[in-house]
Amino acid sequence: AQSVTQPDIHITVSEGASLELRCNYSYGATPYLFWYVQSPGQGLQLLLKYFSGDTLVQGIKGFEAEFKRSQSSFNLRKPSVHWSDAAEYFCAHNNAGNMLTFGGGTRLMVKP
Amino acid sequence: DTGVSQNPRHKITKRGQNVTFRCDPISEHNRLYWYRQTLGQGPEFLTYFQNEAQLEKSRLLSDRFSAERPKGSFSTLEIQRTEQGDSAMYLCASSRGAGGENIQYFGAGTRLSVL
Numbered sequence: 757a758q759s760v761t762q763p764d765i766h767i768t769v770s771e772g773a774s775l776e777l778r779c780n781y782s783y784g785a786t787p788y789l790f791w792y793v794q795s796p797g798q799g800l801q802l803l804l805k806y807f808s809g810d811t812l813v814q815g816i817k818g819f820e821a822e823f824k825r826s827q828s829s830f831n832l833r834k835p836s837v838h839w840s841d842a843a844e845y846f847c848a849h850n851n852a853g854n855m856l857t858f859g860g861g862t863r864l865m866v867k868p
Numbered sequence: 869d870t871g872v873s874q875n876p877r878h879k880i881t882k883r884g885q886n887v888t889f890r891c892d893p894i895s896e897h898n899r900l901y902w903y904r905q906t907l908g909q910g911p912e913f914l915t916y917f918q919n920e921a922q923l924e925k926s927r928l929l930s931d932r933f934s935a936e937r938p939k940g941s942f943s944t945l946e947i948q949r950t951e952q953g954d955s956a957m958y959l960c961a962s963s964r965g966a967g968g969e970n971i972q973y974f975g976a977g978t979r980l981s982v983l
Binding site: 760762788790792797798799800801802805807846848850851854855856857858859860861 | 872874901903908909910911912913916923924926959961966968969970971972973974975976977
């Protein structure tokens with residue numbers, strides 16, 4: 757079965773520090789990969805996506821992610837975290853146009 | 869686009885009661901999806917529609933759950949004889965088309981609490 761794994765349930769970083777959130781997927785064909793962010797009481801907002809081509813993709817709010825087929829990973833990064841980035845982050849993939857399969861999420865806390 | 873709208877935002881009900889949630893997708897999006905998210909977990913797929921046709925249902929969608937999209941616009945999700953295990957956030961999403969590259973846009977969700 758297809759699956760998405762986010763190994764880190766919680767991460768705490770200091771404001772201004774760099775951030776990397778890990779995502780691993782198990783999928784044989786070309787992956788359609790996404791990162792979403794969810795603030796408390798809110799729905800999911802798309803940060804970025806990867807379908808094909810350049811393996812480093814840029815998203816909103818200064819986020820980027822790198823697709824590494826050899827490692828089955830799609831890690832999310834940000835060079836300098838802001839307090840407003842505190843939220844829950846979900847990695848997901850799309851099985852050819854139908855449902856999204858999500859990881860369990862990583863809750864990011866930002867220390868002042 | 870005005871975004872995906874879900875109502876109500878919160879619903880508290882007693883065990884055994886029926887509840888109905890509504891989702892209004894982004895206009896002209898022909899696909900509509902329902903997901904369920906329990907505390908501390910990622911969303912899990914329940915079902916999706918293409919226009920008015922319900923094309924796929926997850927095993928999570930027990931017989932007590934029914935979803936409709938009568939005119940291919942808004943959708944309703946009904947849970948009959950609610951159980952405490954139904955307590956969750958119910959998320960709706962919509963997309964313009966099919967294929968792996970279609971982007972699903974999410975509403976803010978309906979949080980259900982079953983007492």
